[in-house]
Amino acid sequence: MTELSSHLSATADAYDAVAVRYAELPRGDLDARSPDREVLAAFAELVRTGDAGPVAELGCGPGPVTAHLRDLGLDVFGVDLSPVMIDLAREAYPDLRFEVGSMDALDLAGGTLAGIVCWYSVIHAPPGDVPSYLAEFRRVLAPGGHLLLAFFESEGEPVTAFDHKVTTAFRWPIDGLAELAGEAGFAEVGRMLREPGEGERFRQGRLLMRKGERPS
Known part of the structure; x- marks a missing residue:
């Protein structure tokens, strides 16, 4: 992994410090009654019906969404800035691949992924940095590959x-x-x-997108 910026290093350190407690939190978004499961299922169906290829969950944390995507039939791996999070993910899901890495500089060749999921993982990026993240996602996605973003809506x-x-x-x-x-x-x-659920402060947004023609 390339040397991280001060902002990314601070984010990794912050998640390292709370990783064990974070991994123990309940996951309402993966509850059987959650509409978020339908969004993830729609993403998985689009990927499965397109050209076969791997999917990356970027900002995977301790790995539950990565594992859920695997259960939906995807060839998926996880990437996260936090080494402690990656250790927890590997321990919890030893049959899955997890790597330490940064979303702004992925160690992947161009056009290799069928899909990317960013489940609340671009939320810490300074707004001015988000275009560079999106450009990196586009670089590593195959033509027609899909991107799913989950975030807090303003x-x-x-x-x-x-x-x-x-x-x-x-x-x-x-x-x-x-x-x-x-x-x-x-x-x-x-x-x-969707409106905030129990214990949530903000409305939640999801965007499902496909890699299109190169912008002019």
């Missing part, structure tokens, strides 16, 4: 920083994030907004 406000329990994070207007993705060469397939 409910009509511009991009807004908030006091995430681990480290500073940002809420995005769903239209603004979709526009950035379009500028990076992604075509929107679908979106979902």
